[in-house]
Amino acid sequence: MSTVQLKAVSKQYGAVEVMKGLDLSVRDREFIVFVGPSGCGKSTLLRMIAGLEEITAGDLFIDGTRVNDVPPDARGLAMVFQSYALYPHMTVASNLGFALRLARVPRAEREAKVRAAAKILQLENLLDRKPGQLSGGQRQRVAIGRAIVRQPKVFLFDEPLSNLDAALRVQMRIELARLHRELSATMIYVTHDQVEAMTMADRIVVLRAGVIEQVGTPLELYNRPASTFVAGFIGSPKINLLPVTVTAGSPIGVKVSLPSNVAIAVPAAADALPVGASATLGLRPEALVVSSDGPIGGEVSVVEHLGGETLVYVDIGGATLMTVKLAGNDPVRVGEKVRLAVGPTAVPLLFNAEGRAVRAAIQPAMQ
């Protein structure tokens, strides 16, 4: 069992409050990802859990024990750093075994553990090399190996893939997911890359300016973002967020109108938004379809053929272009006049003037 619990945890640097009373419960064997733009406090939060940063107020529990004042090495955690932070003058084997050496683990046991970790990460042939003689991906694996050797309760990752090139990043992502399964360990992972978050996480914690914006599974965040911030941060290509005005309400939803006076029906609770209120409409790029009788008219401004899909940026007269995801072989051309409609299965999202999601008119059926 390895759980991590935060209760009203906050962090102040002088008079500046950078983490504002966070509550979070990380479950046993969960892969949880902290995601957010730079400066949102995700790394600081990870370092507070690690014990590298002091907790100003609130309590941190690991496996139910309060560890606020426990030094980093006694918390039973291992951390993988963004820069890998390998010891450059030591061989791979010494890097992996350093913690065990400090803990005075007998040599034979130490070597066995190092070899076992090296095997998991396919580092067996590199044990005598120094970090300087390794490639980026190999260094990354050594850094992870150093964590594995300690058999920690919780693994902490601080943007571990951001120094790798794109191809290697995808490969390491898969490898990390495999490791998580094999070690069945609790992992906390920090990234600013929402794709990494979406692909690896059991649950994602979206942070913004030291506050938890939303916690949920990747699909929960994608389908039911709590705010325009989460909606905009999760999902690639980005969601279309349009300013709208509520024009009518009924038990099954509301009607909103775009600046161009196009009306769109949204299944959002009418009692939450009075008629006349301004709101934000969120439409995922794949929620839109090209249809000759669609209500939204515009002109194609940019076309990106990605092979498997085509991204089309349509000028509908607003401040920003509308992103639409079409099939890879769609013959759409720049300059073409198109009409867009909300797809039959798509659910438009509605946010109030503060950017918070408006709850649905009819609760989705419980399974």
Next chain:
Amino acid sequence: MRPSTRWLIVRTILGWLVALVMAFPVFWMALAAFKTELDAIASPPLLFFTPTLENFAEMNERVDYIAHAWNSIAVAFFSTAVAILVAAPAAYSMAFHPTRRTKDILLWMLSTKFMPAVGVLVPIYLILIWAGLLDTRTGLIIITLMANLPLIIWMLYSYFKEVPGEILEASRMDGAKPLQQLVHLLIPMAAPGVASTALLAIILSWNESFWCINVTAVNSGTLALAIASFSNPEGFFWAKLSAASLASIAPIMVFGWLTQRQLVRGLTFGAVK
């Protein structure tokens, strides 16, 4: 001829010129050491002469070369070793756990070097008498150590600063306490810097003459004192002074020659990143 080649030649010639101008006094002194006193003061100066070793023999009669050399070695190496032991933890805490006052303390330490040593001669002399350390190796070692400490802390501080903070954080996660971080990580990682700091400190203490001349005599005088004894009020024996100087600087020059690669690497470390 390509301009870059021409420039290289000009630079080489300039480099040799500067080196020759700077090395000339040492070269001339080395020549004089092997001249008779008459040849040494001949005018115009003699470049060719019959070399003699009598200056060295006479020097050894007047001063005990081996005893002075031993004092020099003891003072240089011992003061450096202790200084590094004291400076490493100080530099560690200033580099990795700085407080609001760290910068001030560093500057204050350096400021002790702004004052000419003679300014504290009388108090230090009195302290040495009081402590019974006048004309002892211990006394000279303590003074040399104190005099070099600010520079050594500054150098170690800047070498330690180059070690990425995440590596120390990783070691904290691995369970390394401050002393273990210093022994297992910082000193090995900053080894070139620590080595060149030590070399510089050895050379500085070897060449230190002010304190040596003023607070030591027969018991603990280093080679610097031996040289000084040849320039005295009764007369100025050029050839013997040169012989004594050559004998004094020879060990440290050989030492410097052997370690020059390390020394240059250490002193330019960080400057060319």
